[in-house]
Amino acid sequence: FAGRVSGFPFYVVGTLITIGALCGRIVCGFLCPFGWIQDLFFKIPPKKKVRRLPGEKYLRKLRYVVLVVMCIILPLFAKGDFGVGSPWFCKLICPSGTMIGGLPLIALNEDLRSVLGWLFTWKMFVLVVILVGSVLMFRPFCRYHCPLGAIYGRMNPVSLVRIKVSKSRCTSCGACQKACGLDIPVYKEPNSDDCIRCGKCITVCP
Secondary structure, rough: HHHHOOOOOOHHHHHHHHHHHHOHHHHHHHHHHEEEEEHHHHHHOOOOOOOOOOOHHHOHHHHHOOOHHHOOOOOHHHHHHOOOEOOOHHOOOOOOHHHHHHHHHHHHHHHHOOOOHHHHHHHHHHHHHHHHHHOOOOHHHHHHHOHHHHHHHHHHHOOOOOOOOOOOOOOOOOOHHHHHHOOOOOOOOOOOOOOOOHHHHHHHHH
16 A cells, blocks of 8 residues: 555565565575576586676676666656556566567567567667677676666675675685686675675685
8 A cells, every 4th residue: 555655666675675684695596597597608618708897896886777777767757658667677678588588478479579679679689698798707697787686785794694704714715706606705705795695605615
């Protein structure tokens, strides 16, 4: 009722905060279907991959820009004839919906294929760019674009699932960072916003 009166999605925000508080970005590491697809593409040769891009520190902030602009500002202010905002992120960017929902739908429905326009062409372009990027780099969509990951990442330091580094036993050898696909210095930032809780750093830690 409060959501209908104020226009604020209390249930959605409450659900996201609850999941984030419990798990942080472990959702990204083990439950996200598009994360799994990126992992599969990352296994495609070449074996030598790109660890990080120039300006990586700032590029990783892009997901917060996407969150604020595409998921908050535009839905609140860019409304249609009935006063309802569009899901702009899903409409213009989200590659997961295109691959998992859109492609199977048009493959099974010939009538839909005849009415495809510029929007589908744009979404296919975004999907191809991200999949090609996934061959060269570990999870580019998760790094730079995913607004859900941006939310859950901010919950990493306070979630029930956390990584703790023993200062007395850690030798700062950097093995954890080398094993991390996201190139996080886990021994310095065990609960980084970027960490998807895959556990590889824990496995290689001497």
